[in-house]
Amino acid sequence: MDSGQLEASLKELDSVAALKPSTPGLQYLRGMVFYQQGKMVEAADAFARAVALNPNGVESIKMEGVSLYRQGKPALAIPLLERANALAPNTQIDPDYILALCYMDTHRYDDARRAFSVQYGFAADSAPAYLLAGRLSLRRDYLPIAEDSARKAIGLDANLPLAHLLLGEVMLAAGRYDEAVAAFGQEIDLNPLAGAAYERLGDAYIHRGDFSQASVALNKALLLEPSTTGPYILQGKVLLKQKNPEMARVYLERATKMDPMNYMAHSLLGQAYRALGRADDAARETEKAVQLQATDVPNSDHEKYR
DSSP states (O other), X not given: OTTSOHHHHHHHHHHHHXXXXXXXXXXXXXXXXXXXXXXXXXXXXXXHHHHHHOTTOHHHHXXXXXXXXXXTOHHHHHHHHHHHHHHOTTOSSOOHHHHHHHHHHTTOHHHHHHHHHHHHTOOTTSHHHHHHHHHHHHHTTOXXXXXXXXXXXXXXXXXXXXXXXXXXXXXXXXTOHHHHHHHHHXXXXXXXXXXXXXXXXXXXXXXXXOHHXXXXXXXXXXXXXXXXXXXXXXXXXXXXXXXXXXXXXXXXXXXXXXXXXXXXXXXXHHHHHHHTXXXXXXXXXXXXXXXXXXXXXXXXXXXXXX
């Protein structure tokens, strides 16, 4: 198993199971093989067998819970992960994060916040705990919960770094662009060197159709975060809106070199080439964008720039 020969490992383990099915550790190892193969149903079954043989086997309990979570069964995973935490809260594979996600997926948001806060050592009802819970809620597109968490964080500490940024991102995702602009502005007032805030502000201005203001904000983001592709993509988008495909090409070519798997960068670059009369280049970039989008390749941290 350690050398990656999973089928051979499973064959050996099954041979042992046929002779001595109660061998200590046998079912746990079978579960780990199935887990590494992505066979979550078989993995959960093997871990459950291991738990039946050793009711206090923390790793088996934990991995059964994780396997159930990965099957999309958070309600079944919760008691196992809670039990693992109670038996040994500081073991190697910390279940707090997955347990928190299970709580979120079963709408137990306060429990989720408490579980997240344990990982980071925050007080469960503190401003940082609400900020963390809001950030992770936004990542899972739970916008009302993310907004509520962000506002509670700000209510507890109006000067908390990144809290207004989070609120702005929630407003941006919800299509409430004026509120997003206001929130990003508040973050910048607190932290004038927050490159991400200028980037998101530029995005909000684009959605409002304020392309000149968007360009100003994105230039500031580029100066502060020159290795981040987002501002280049957004600036290219602004320049296309302003009918300046040549300058858009410069920014978008840079973005595709920095992040070749970002389909939006390729799509916009194809538009720039088309506007410049470079039909072959436009077709190539458009085809690349379609291929990347069809295969659902992750777009780094810029999935939002579709």
